Amino acid sequence: MRTTAIIYMKELRSFFLSPFAFVVMALFTFINGWLFISTVNAMRVTTIPYSLVYNVFSSGWFWMGFLFIFPVITMRLFAEEKKTGTFEGLMTAPVRTGEVLIGKYGAAVTVYLAMLAPLLLFFPVFKMVTGQEDAFHSGAQWGSALILILVGIFNIAIGTLASAVTANQLIAAMLTFVGVMLHYFFGFFVGFATLPDSKWAAGMDYVSTVQHVQLLTQGLIDSRPFVYYLTFSALILSVTWHVIESRKWRI
Amino acid sequence: MIEVSQLTKRYVGHTAVDRISFTVDKGEIVGFLGPNGAGKSTTIRMLTCFLTPSSGRASVDGFDVEKDSVKVRQRIGYMPENVPLYTDMRVKEYLRFRAALKGMETKKLTSGVDEAVETCSLKEVQNKMISTLSKGYRQRVGLADALVTKPDLLILDEPTNGLDPGQIRQFRELIKDLGKRHTIFLSTHILPEVEMTCNRVIIINRGKIKASDTPRNLIRRREEGDLTVEVNGNQGKVLAALKKLPGVTSVKEEKSEKGWNRYLIDSNGKADLGEKIFDLAVERSWKIREMSRHDATLEDAFVDLVRKEEES
Ligand SMILES: Nc1ncnc2c1ncn2[C@@H]1O[C@H](COP(=O)(O)OP(=O)(O)OP(=O)(O)O)[C@@H](O)[C@H]1O
Ligand SMILES: [Mg+2]
Numbered sequence A: 001m002r003t004t005a006i007i008y009m010k011e012l013r014s015f016f017l018s019p020f021a022f023v024v025m026a027l028f029t030f031i032n033g034w035l036f037i038s039t040v041n042a043m044r045v046t047t048i049p050y051s052l053v054y055n056v057f058s059s060g061w062f063w064m065g066f067l068f069i070f071p072v073i074t075m076r077l078f079a080e081e082k083k084t085g086t087f088e089g090l091m092t093a094p095v096r097t098g099e100v101l102i103g104k105y106g107a108a109v110t111v112y113l114a115m116l117a118p119l120l121l122f123f124p125v126f127k128m129v130t131g132q133e134d135a136f137h138s139g140a141q142w143g144s145a146l147i148l149i150l151v152g153i154f155n156i157a158i159g160t161l162a163s164a165v166t167a168n169q170l171i172a173a174m175l176t177f178v179g180v181m182l183h184y185f186f187g188f189f190v191g192f193a194t195l196p197d198s199k200w201a202a203g204m205d206y207v208s209t210v211q212h213v214q215l216l217t218q219g220l221i222d223s224r225p226f227v228y229y230l231t232f233s234a235l236i237l238s239v240t241w242h243v244i245e246s247r248k249w250r251i
Numbered sequence B: 001m002i003e004v005s006q007l008t009k010r011y012v013g014h015t016a017v018d019r020i021s022f023t024v025d026k027g028e029i030v031g032f033l034g035p036n037g038a039g040k041s042t043t044i045r046m047l048t049c050f051l052t053p054s055s056g057r058a059s060v061d062g063f064d065v066e067k068d069s070v071k072v073r074q075r076i077g078y079m080p081e082n083v084p085l086y087t088d089m090r091v092k093e094y095l096r097f098r099a100a101l102k103g104m105e106t107k108k109l110t111s112g113v114d115e116a117v118e119t120c121s122l123k124e125v126q127n128k129m130i131s132t133l134s135k136g137y138r139q140r141v142g143l144a145d146a147l148v149t150k151p152d153l154l155i156l157d158e159p160t161n162g163l164d165p166g167q168i169r170q171f172r173e174l175i176k177d178l179g180k181r182h183t184i185f186l187s188t189h190i191l192p193e194v195e196m197t198c199n200r201v202i203i204i205n206r207g208k209i210k211a212s213d214t215p216r217n218l219i220r221r222r223e224e225g226d227l228t229v230e231v232n233g234n235q236g237k238v239l240a241a242l243k244k245l246p247g248v249t250s251v252k253e254e255k256s257e258k259g260w261n262r263y264l265i266d267s268n269g270k271a272d273l274g275e276k277i278f279d280l281a282v283e284r285s286w287k288i289r290e291m292s293r294h295d296a297t298l299e300d301a302f303v304d305l306v307r308k309e310e311e312s
Helices: A002-016 A019-045 A052-057 A060-074 A076-084 A086-091 A097-130 A138-165 A169-193 A201-207 A209-216 A224-249 B040-047 B069-074 B091-101 B106-119 B135-147 B165-178 B191-197 B215-221 B235-244 B273-283 B298-311
Strands: B002-011 B014-024 B029-033 B055-060 B076-079 B153-157 B183-188 B200-205 B208-213 B226-232 B248-254 B260-267 B287-294
Touching (some): A002 A076, A019 A060, A019 A097, A060 A097, A060 A169, A076 A086, A076 A169, A097 A224, A138 A224, B002 B040, B014 B040, B014 B055, B029 B191, B040 B055, B040 B153, B069 B076, B076 B135, B091 B106, B091 B135, B135 B165, B165 B183, B165 B191, B183 B191, B200 B215, B200 B298, B208 B215, B226 B273, B235 B260, B235 B273, B273 B287
Parallel strands (some): B029 B200, B153 B183
Antiparallel strands (some): B002 B055, B200 B208, B226 B260, B226 B287, B248 B260
């Protein structure tokens, strides 16, 4: 536990001491701020179905920025240490692989939450400033926060795995981006490809992020996405554990 | 402290470490010597649990590197080859992080780090960014990292690699001094280092152990002990007499000026030739102007051992 905490703190520290992290954070918040304002403006001049929350989070602009932040957050985790050789010092200290993995993963999730926080704050601030208590459901607000956290946990697990398989940060970043995109679009396309009454439809909805986002941003909270993202995150992390251990038997 | 038996590591296509066995006792300073690619780092990585042996066993303080890897690592202070460090940290901050990671109690961290800083003369740079340090200082930070938790065993992979001669000397003194409190296992291909600092040398080449002995004995084990004498006397007679001396394997003559001749004498090193030659000169009333001995170095012993391998 102590070891995990020590690694967690060190990872956070080195992330927040790099100027690059702040640039990405600022950029992400800026894009979302702009998106938020244009959505509000659009809704003022024309009648658009669904709420502000739903419209913001189903925008392609949001997803473009969103899927980009995962490679940035996770590419360093293991790849950098492997490249510089500090990985050897780290793993020859009396630490368990699980402790290192959870410390690093936890730090990445924390960084992600810090990046997400400004965006999630836009909505309560909007209500406060405009006084429009009925603009959207508070369930939609909570639902969207939840789904974004869940998707984030899952995507960071993908990024952590990618960073553990290579010593090259660029490759780690690309693998993460491809992985995160594939997962997203997979859910997107199965929505179109499967007939509503086919026996696959229910299963496909189960893995479709788009579907989850649609439901949760409307405030319809369901336990299935929890099970889905948490199970798969754990699964990917256990694969990562094996990847880190495998260096010992490298032939 | 270290027990290794039949330890093997195979990579695709070749065997980096081939069934080696050796032990290191508590309190020893052992040099692990071998040319590039001999398998030193691979062996060390198995001892520090970074790699798993393909076969064979290794244990540290009675704990098996595979079964009790955390306990093994608690007992080792390791300085990897090329001393990788987190360059975005300050020296003290780095040592504090490493000490905590290795399980040092929080309240002991400050004094523990200060002590390591003191031992490795890092006081002037303790608040500097590691990225701004010179190679010599980085090496010392690596050493301070290895010894900060006062482990029983220090394993140093080429600790003086890339240092200038002055720094190398300082480092050697430091290592000798550390040898009073820790068991030390260090790898190197710099021979004087081993000769000066180690009680024992293990020579490895192509994954196999070639010799394990004190530096003195290794040198003695060499067959030649070369001697040069410059004698004024009848050339043919001197040559013949020298050749007859017990232990002499060959005598070569080098022309010199005005009746003085130089002779290069190879011997098997067992007899004390110098004395015999001197007695002979007195007996035959030759004059001796110079007599010098080329002390064999560990380098000769090492090159011999490695060369033999190459020839066979
Ligand atoms: N990951 C690896 N995959 C394949 N071969 C390797 C690997 N690591 C090392 N080797 C090979 O194993 C052999 C032993 O390497 P090792 O690094 O142990 O040598 P060394 O004695 O430390 O040499 P040096 O003095 O250059 O540091 C070398 O031939 C090397 O090429
Ligand atoms: Mg090496």
